[in-house]
Amino acid sequence: MKIIGIDPGLDGAICTLFTNSDEVRIVDMPTVKVSVGKKQRRKIDLPVLCDILGYSPQVPTVCYVEKQWSRPGKGVTSEFSTGYGYGVVLATLTCNKCPFVEVAPNTWMTKLVGRGKKTKGDIYKAAVARVPAAADLLKGPRGGIKSGRSDALMIAVYGAIAEGLWT
Secondary structure, eight states: OEEEEEEOSTTOEEEEEETTSSOEEEEEOOEEEEEETTEEEEEEOHHHHHHHTOOOTTSOEEEEEEOOOOOTTOOHHHHHHHHHHHHHHHHHHHHTTOOEEEEOHHHHHHHHTOSSOOOHHHHHHHHHHHOGGGGGGGBOTTSOBOHHHHHHHHHHHHHHHHTTSOO
16 A cells, blocks of 8 residues: 655655555655746646656555645745645645545644654654655755655655554
8 A cells, every 4th residue: 555645835745655565755846937927936846746646546545645724924925835735736636536634734743753843853853763764865965854855754654554554
């Protein structure tokens, strides 16, 4: 079975855990630059996202998507971008007939990382402790932690536990 964890932000990622093996795949959220007036902005690359999230009924799959909502103090553009990305991911999963579960960030973080405010370093350490083979996949080309990748992996781990496929 495949469990897919998705951090739907522009800096998010998509992680696929294969529960019948040790295989883990992590890809950054695909983005493309588009012109908006005189500025360049990133948006999710829909055709690539559709390819990544292509669903095959022959391989049982369930996706766990980090739930998004507006937060006080964030800018209007930022909140619109967050909502757009979240909606695009849910629409892509729905169109591909891929079953999904929305999970709040505090739900998976509390279960897997612990209570209280967490840094991207805390989440990275917890992810490596759970899936040591993924340590290199969670870093960028210059060795920095890619928090979207760590989040996506932990969301997938949460999904595998929720599905009764991991302890």
